[in-house]
Amino acid sequence: MKFISLGSGSSGNCYLLQSGETSIMLDAGISMRLLKKYLKDFDISLENDVAAVFVTHDHADHIKSVGSIACEYGKTIYATRLVHEGIACNRCLKITVPANCMAYLEKGTTVEVGNFRITSFDVPHDSHDCVGYVVEADGVRFCLITDVGHVTDTIREQVGLANYLVLESNHDVNMLLMGKYSPYLKERISGDEGHLNNEQAAMLLAEYATPQLRHVWLCHLSEENNHPVLARKTAEAVLRQHGIIPGVDFGLDVLKRKSPSEFYTLS
Ligand SMILES: [Zn+2]
Ligand SMILES: [Zn+2]
Structure with a gap:
């Protein structure tokens, strides 16, 4: 894949x-x-x-x-x-x-397209509905979890099963708090149906990643309330506190907001 x-x-x-x-x-x-x-x-x-x-x-x-x-x-x-x-x-x-x-x-039902087996699962967010995806092909399990208000048991389970994971790390709590967004927007973003912050993403990884996880991409970073270096450093610090070394135990990258990544081979 x-x-x-x-x-x-x-x-x-x-x-x-x-x-x-x-x-x-x-x-x-x-x-x-x-x-x-x-x-x-x-x-x-x-x-x-x-x-x-x-x-x-x-x-x-x-x-x-x-x-x-x-x-x-x-x-x-x-x-x-x-x-x-x-x-x-x-x-x-x-x-x-x-x-x-x-x-x-x-949700929970698998669709087959070409070699791919695609299964969606529930994600809490303030849209009409929101899902994460598990995509399996070529013996690899890829998981996308984005626009996440709070971490659920289903999300914890999917992190534990993934080989490759794209995970939201939307904002830094202090940057959001001190930033120029309206009180309404701040509450919306940090609320239970909003977006996952850097610490929440890092803790989720630290507590539920398994040795079968090979690479994580942090995604959906806020332009206003986050910075790629900060998101990465927060994840690295929390993971190290839990005895996980990014780059050794699994790869860690931050996805760019406005330009493509490299073409990764997942094996
Ligand atoms: Zn979004
Ligand atoms: Zn959204």
Whole structure:
């Protein structure tokens, strides 16, 4: 399996997994212009190589291009019924997903696309609905957990089972507290249905990562209330306190907000 992040954070989230001849996309929250450019740079054809898009939830930074991908390319957009309803009434979307391109996901039920086996699970967040994804192919278990208000038993279990993990590390609590966001927004972000902070992500990893975890990418960093160095240092410090050495026990990277990652091979 191979993995690329094409963007991560409030300006747009989009991840791509490739196995054999098939690619799938997890979220399509960047513009079509950028999506086409980045895919071309990686020599991937949206038309011929990407089989489907799996959506976590109906916030604009995750769905910006799903309508165009469905309408222009006829790709299937997988989401829960509630997320599809949220997409349909999202005013940020100029083009909505036509009914013949909608596929409804049931949490806990596995969908097969090419070599991929994709299973969604519940994630608490203030959208119509929100899911994380487990994607299995080539003997590898990849897990995406983003836009997480608080850590649940399901999330702990998925961290414990992952070989490769993309995990939200949205904000630093003090930066959010001291920053210029309104009290309402601060409460929303740090609330039970908002976003995971650096310490929460680090503790989740420290307590539930197993020796089968090979690499973690911290994702969805806030531009205003976080910094890549701070997110990494917080994770490293908490992990070391728990006897885990990043770079030795498992790899640790921070995904860039506005540019693609390298093309990682997951084996
Ligand atoms: Zn988001
Ligand atoms: Zn969100």
